[in-house]
Structures are given as C-alpha cells and as structure tokens.
Amino acid sequence: MFNEKEKASYRWQDVYHAYFEKESIYLFLTKDKAFLLPHDVLENRNEVTTLLEAKLGSERCTKHIKP
Numbered sequence: 001m002f003n004e005k006e007k008a009s010y011r012w013q014d015v016y017h018a019y020f021e022k023e024s025i026y027l028f029l030t031k032d033k034a035f036l037l038p039h040d041v042l043e044n045r046n047e048v049t050t051l052l053e054a055k056l057g058s059e060r061c062t063k064h065i066k067p
Helices: 047-058
Strands: 019-020 026-027 034-038 060-062
Touching: 019 047, 026 047, 047 060
Parallel strands: 019 060
Antiparallel strands: 019 026, 026 034
8 A cells, every 4th residue: 555655565464354335445454444445446346356355255354235
C-alpha cells in the first residue's frame, strides 16, 4: 500500500480479515486497523475479491453482500 507520502508492505498471513460490504471492502490488518477499498475506485472488483479469497481463505473473508 502506498500514497504520495508513505509506502508500507504487509504479508498476507498477517492480514486479520476481509469484510465485503455493499459499497466497499474492509481489509483489516488487525482487529482495530483496516484499509477501506471503495468499489468505485477498484478497476475490477471481482478480481480483487478473488485475490483476497485466495490469499486469505474463506475463514478470513466475510461477505455481507455478493460481490
């Protein structure tokens, strides 16, 4: 993950959980810290969903809506 001021990298095994909501994906690094990935800024939401499910496994992914 990076922006104009910072750059950070994380290992997949360290990601806590991914929650798929109607408008966004919440990618939690810990129980209290998450990245918000709004669907409207993702080039291909289905590819992102597939990648997260493959890397995290179904036990660390919760879908509140169908992606």
